Structure formats: structure tokens, C-alpha cells
Amino acid sequence: MSISALEDNNPSQNRQDDFTQLVTTRRSVRAFLPDPVDPELLSKLFTLATSAPSNCNSQPWLTHVVSGASRDAMREALMRTIGEGEFVLDFPYDGKYTGVYRERQLDVGLMLYKALGVTREDKAGKRQAFLRNLEFFDAPHAAFIFMPDWAGIREAADVGMYAQNLMLSMRAYGISSCPQTILGYNADVVRKQLEIDSSQKLLFGISFGYADETRPENQICPARATLSEVTKFYV
């Protein structure tokens, strides 16, 4: 894993096309097949993720991956706590967006509810959609992404880069994922399940595995703002 940037700095058209395809077709997937990912491939993907940049090369990510019995026990514990409204967040999140950010939030919410056949008044349907998060959308694996307890917003940026590396690496190997803030809604219960102490703070989780391509919730494609709305070039 020590290819120097200069040794390999000659991007071909194929590589550009492959990367464009990879990055533009990654989607948050919310229905998975039960088939587990090969353990050797798991090691490879989580190693690829670590090539992310970080402030001072501090690499402030600490990841715990549950599969098999540990995944089943975690699902059950999350349903029993978060599912009943018991929240303990290491990092506050009120999800109250305004303006254009609120519009984007509503757009994706409506898109997802429509795909699931959940109407505006359907409280039970909305609750069910929330609970699906805690079931890892039936994914056979979930990664819980922590930071050391001293870490703050700068390190969260590092961890975001690590997580995107991870999800794109997965995509390159045909594995789908969904990053989930909801999986961090009860950090104490996650720590208890993993038998770790509060020196690790939970940022979010990622469910992953092979997508169930037949499911309607996997057909949605949330829009992006135009380039000029989010980027200004200066000369």
C-alpha cells in the first residue's frame, strides 16, 4: 500500500471513465440481500479506506464492524433502545434544516416515502421506515465509526473522507452501503454491545452488503444542486 503518487501519476482515459462511473453511481442503498461479504474482501475494503487524508495524518477513525451473531445482537439492542425513543448521542444532531437545506431534506424524504408507498399522514409507515435503519435495512454487516474522545469538528472532517473512501471502495467491488446518523442515536448501547469504553465517541454507522436491486427504495436517485449553486471559481 505504498505506491507513491509520483510513481503512478499518469491517469488514463479508462481510469477517468471508471472513476466517473464509480463516484456518480454510488447511492445510499436501503434494502440488502442476506449474502455476507467475504472476510478477506472486508479486510481489503477497510484497508483501502485508511488511505484517506487527515489533519496531521492523525487518522482519527476507529471502526467496529458487526457481522453474524454480533450484528444480530446489535440490531436487537438498537431496536430495544433507539426504537423506543431512548437516545444518547455523542454529537448532537437536531436535523432541523432551513431554507434550501430544508428543501433538499424534504425532497429526499418525499422521494423515499413515495418509493415505499408511505403517505404524508401515514405515521406507522414513517415509523417503520425509521425502524428499518435499526435493522440495517437487512444488511449482513454494519460498521460503527468512532473517533477518540478528544476529537472534534476537524477530525470529523477526516472521518468523513475515510468513510467516503470506504463506500467508494465498496462500490468498486460491487458492494452497496448506506451511511446512517441514526445508528449513532444511542452511543451507550453501541459501546455496551461492542464492549468498549467512552474513550471512543460514535459519529455514525454504515450498513453494507449486496443490494437487493428489486426493491423500490433502491430505485431513488436524489438530485444534486447545480455546480454554480455550490461552487465559485475565481481568476
Ligand SMILES: Cc1cc2nc3c(=O)[nH]c(=O)nc-3n(C[C@H](O)[C@H](O)[C@H](O)COP(=O)(O)O)c2cc1C
Ligand atoms: C453522515 C451521513 C448520515 C446519513 N444518515 C442517514 C440515515 O440515518 N438514514 C438514511 O436512510 N440515510 C442517511 N444518509 C443518507 C443520505 O440521506 C443520502 O446520502 C442523501 O440523501 C443523498 O443520497 P445518495 O447517498 O443516495 O446519493 C446519511 C448520509 C450521510 C453522509
